[in-house]
Every structure is written in structure tokens, then in C-alpha cells.
Amino acid sequence: MPITARAALQPDPGARQLEIRTVDVAEPGPGQVRVRMGASGVCGSDRHVLEGDWTMPSPTVLGHEGAGTVEALGDGVTGFAEGDRVVMTWFQPCLACAACREGRTWVCTAASSEQCLLPDGTTPMSQDGAPVYPYLAVGSMSEYVVVPQQALVKIPEDVPFDVAALIGCSVATGVGAVLNDAEVKAGRGAVVIGAGGVGLCIIMGLALAGASPIIAADVNPESLELAREFGATHTVLSDASLPEKVREITGEGAEYAFEAIGRPQTIAQMPACLKRGGTAVIVGLPPQDAPVQIDALALAEEGKRLLGSNYGSTVPARDFPLLARLYLDGKLPVDRLITNRVGLEGVNDAFELMRQGARGRSVLVY
Template sequence: MSTIKARALVLEEPGTQPVLAEVDVLDPGPGEVRIKIAASGVCGTDGHAIEGTHPLARWPIVLGHEGAGVVESVGEGVTGIGVGDHVVCALAVPCGTCRQCRRGLAEHCNSAARRQAMSGVMADGDSRLRYGGERAYPFFGVGTLAEYSTVRREQVIPIDPALPLDEFCLAGCGVITGYGAVMNVARVRPGDSVVVLGAGGVGANVIQAARAAGASTIVAVDAIPEKLELARTFGATHVVEASADVAKEIAAIEPDGADAVFEVVGKPELLTLCLSLTRVGGACVMVGIPPVGSKITFDAFTLTANRRLLGCRGGAVVPARDIERLVSLYRGGTLNLAGLIGRRIGLDDVFGALDALGKSTFARSVVVF
């Protein structure tokens, strides 16, 4: 093995423009693997890192966190995976040893080891990236907007090589977050009614997961008409333009409120509306990532009617478990990944994809290497 030079999208510091540059991807250490990235989604969370509003980002950083590829080399002690295996990059890495993990609640792991992994630091306290001879960090520990990445073994989930990597790269973040919000957090049941504010990359997956869970009514709300049409293809039974009187429109569909309401935009002020759309005993789930330090204002009496206001950290998933479930849904024809991809682009075209975040008429741009 030897250090590999790779092109990557690097952000030197928040608030600046990222650049395409050459980085050194070091050999995998014990318990690590190096991946040749095949494809990476361009996600709104990358935009948060560029703005400097994501708490896990360190600088300089290699952006990208929705990736899939092929294992190029493995470090000492790695088991269950080998060179040539196809893998999906995973973000949430339960430590396996904290109190929550020992209780079987790995999705709630919040250990220092987990936070260290997701900030791009290996077990020895170093990273496996160098930029201009200095240490750099992979976003969420994976840094997938690069030709190669060295990551912890726990952050790669092997999949059948017959599955398309350009589609399954999205499983690592947008798809699994939407799926987990429905299945793990809100626990939508057959016959439930669902409202989704924000029908973009994650919202589309909330919609198709709600359909897979058996929801009878699924209302999509968005400001972009084309995304509402896309929402119908993923299972929305009703659509509402954000410029309308959303509360009035949804009351005409579900007079008593919805069983589960999902805020997938990341605007705290929308949570007040979401709570008002939630039925007595229903669940209001904050899926979008709000700016750090932002506040929520609502009438606390709203919660006395057994309404639940729930957070949703990445869909509360355990990657090894939930990606396997996504594969089963995909093979059964229930999970539509191809429909999420609006554009397949090269790495040189990534700046246009970043500029389109939050404004595009489709769910995702995918960089194909």
C-alpha cells in the first residue's frame, strides 16, 4: 500500500468558496479501509458546512458524505470486508460500548468516540487526509466528494455488487434519514395520515417511506411546483404549494390534524405550523437541521394534548441494520432510488450542484467518478 493522490472538493474555512484540489489519502490504519469512491450525492448538509453552521465540521475539510464505492485496501485487523467489495458509506457510527449501546439503543449513542469519528478523526487522534502537507478532515468521517477516502471500518456497509453504486450512494444520508424519520422516529403505521413540509432530497424519502409503511394519506408541501409533481411519483396523495394557506388547505384534507407531520426544511419557525397540523396524540418530527443557536416559539399548551415533538438525528438509524432494510425495499420495488437523481455530473460540475441546493426542481445531483 502507499499514499494515493486524489482530486477532492476542499473547503479551507467556513464562509469561503470550496476548491477542487489534490489531497493525499493516506494508507488505512488498524480497523480502517480505503475506498475508491464511485459516486457521491450533493446534499444540503454540505451547504451547511460551507456556511459554517454545522457543528461537526473541522477545517480544512473534504466535503461530501453521501457516498458509495469499492474497497481499495484494508488495514490491520479488518474483518468482514475485503478488497473489491462494494460498500455504502455510513455516517452514524455507534461506539458499541457506551450505556446506550449496551442497552440495545445504539441509535442514541452520543459517546465521545462517535463524535470523534463523525468529525473525521481516527482512533489514534489523527486523520488520513493531507492538504498542502497539512492535516485535513473528511466531512462526517467519510469525505465522499473525492476520488478516494480512508474511513473507519464501521463506516462502510457492504452491499451486493449487482446493486447500482450511483443510486445506492444516496442510501448513506438522504434516503436513510427519510426512512428512519418515518420508521424509527414517528413509527408510522398502516392507515396513518402524514404531512411532509419540504419535498426535496430528504422529503421525497420521507414520502416514499410513509407509503411503504402503509400511510393512507400523504400530503406534500413545497414552494417549488416541480417538486410537488415529483412528490406524487414517490407516493404523495395530495400536494399543497407553500405560498397557499397551508393550514387551511391541510385542514380540508385532515380536519383533525395528521398522525405524523415532518418538518424537512430546517426552518425552526415552521415547527409552530407543524405542531398546529398535528392531531391530538400525533407526532411532529423535526428532520431538517436548524441553524445552531436558533430558537423555537410555540404555545406550550399545545403539548398537553399528548402531541409529541421529536428530534431526528439522521433518522435514528443503525447503519448496518437499516441499510440492509433499504436493500430489501429496493429489491421488492418499494424503494425508488433512480427517481431521486435529477442529474449525474462529473466532479468538475459540482459547483453548479452546490449553487442549486434548495432551488433545484429535482431531488439530488450525483457526482459520478
């Protein structure tokens, strides 16, 4: 029998406010697990859906950064038991395509989570018999969720749920962009455009990699203050003169540039911030159909690279436990990212803080 759960629902694509509704959550089917949520991040990707920047099936339960406790197992589930503490991955690989067999699960060609569907093509949520779609097949802004077992990774008992939830997306994305995508080398300079949640995670990753200098650029002075706490050696206000500011600090330009906002204008600035042979990484996701103007001739003549980063090329089963251990060892201060903890009823206030450019991250705590 299905169970009921309170959830933050976007009733239609035009709604910019979430409604707290009761939804039905199905029993876990074969290979599926029901999780009682402990915490959910409030991420910029959720805001893209709420603002109508991206098209998703509707109605939608938002949230994709989640951690909680295993409550029920479907047939055939192995490696998990009731009571396990788990963090979720929003990109749920099929584990059978050529990319997955190569270990490149972040570019799985058969994943259905981006369509907000389980691997069998169904949705586990409904309301009055009509389908409800969990965002990215997670829907972590619900008291209970059902996900495939490959969406779950166990976490140590001493990692708090709010920290674990952020490890599942923003931390993995930011640190992964540094270590997996750009393969940053110690002693090389980097600039990070945008010191929000993901930008701060990029800065943490750069500090972990030994990059120097680490330049944070943002329009919010309070965010820049926080960036210094996470390892930025220099901070600058982001504007049209950003490339000149970076060269004033570095001389020739940075070896690496990361854009963590998803604005076409700031993505276009990255190549000009680089020295010859440098690498620019697009981490922030822009709205659909938002082209970026790039001087392709200068990019080629100066030997610069422009990379797209999907989930920081994260392999969750490998990387989530590593990130959790780094947190426990004091090398990734993820808990200091969290500047606002609210219950489910405070979700719209959390999105409003994001719209206002508030520093740090909001987390829903159940």
C-alpha cells in the same frame, strides 16, 4: 505510503465555492479501510457547512453520502475484502458505550465522526503536510477515502453506486424517521413539509408504511409534481396557512407531521398541523443557534409529541441491506430521486441547483 486524490475542498469556513484540489490520503491504519469512491451524494448537510451555518474544522473535504469499492485493508479488519462494494455511514459508532451496547448506535456517546476525526483522533487526509478534515469522517467528495471498518456496510453487486450513496444518508434518514422514530401506522394521515431529497424519502417511507392521506407541502410546484410520483396523495403550496390547508384535507389534522427542510418557521408550524395526540418529527436540521418558537401549553394540553430524528434512528448494519433489498424489489424507487449526475468538477453547479430549489437530488459520479 499515502496516495493522492482529487477532492472538493472548502479551503476555509467563509468559502462558498469548493475548489478541486489534490490531497494526500493516508494508508489505512489498524481497523481502517481505504475505499475508491464510486459516487457521492450532494446533501443539504453539506450545504449547511458550505453556507457557514455549521462550524466544522477547516479545510474540509465535503461529502458524507458515499459508496464505492474496498481497495485496501488495515491490520485487524475483519468481514471485508478487497473488491467489496460498500456504502458508508457518516455516524460511526464506537460499539462500546452504553448506547451502542443497547443497540442504539445512532446516539453513541463516543463517536468522533461529528468532529471529522477517525476513532483514534486523527484525520487521514492532508495537504502539504497540513491536516485536511473529511466531513463527518467520510469526505466522500474525494476519489479515495479512509474510514473505520464500522463505517462500512456491504451492498449487493446489482445496486448502483449512486443509489447506494443515497441509501447511506437521505434514504436511511427519511425512511427511518417514518418507520423507526414515528412508527407510522397504516391508514393514518401525514404531512411532509419540504419535498426535497429527504422529504421525498419520507414520502417513500410513508407509502411503504401504508399511510393515508400523504400530504406534501413545498414552495416549488415542480417538487410537488415529483412528490406525487413518490406516493403523495395530496400536494399543497407551503405558506403561513399550511395548518388550515392540512385540516381542509384531513378534517381534524394529520396524525403525523415531518419537517424536512430545517427552517425554524416551518418546524414551528408542525404542531398546528396535527390532530390531538399527533406526532411531529424534526428531520431537517436547522442552522446552529436557530431557536424555534413552540406553543408548549397547546402541545401539552392536546397530548401532541415533538420528536427529534437523528439519522432516522438507523442501525446501518441492519437497515442498509434492508433498504437495498426494498430498492431491488421495486418498493423504494431511489434511482428516481436522482435528477442530476455530474463529475467532481460539477460540484459547485450541483450546489447552485440546490440553492435554486431544483427538484430531486444531485449525485457526483466518479
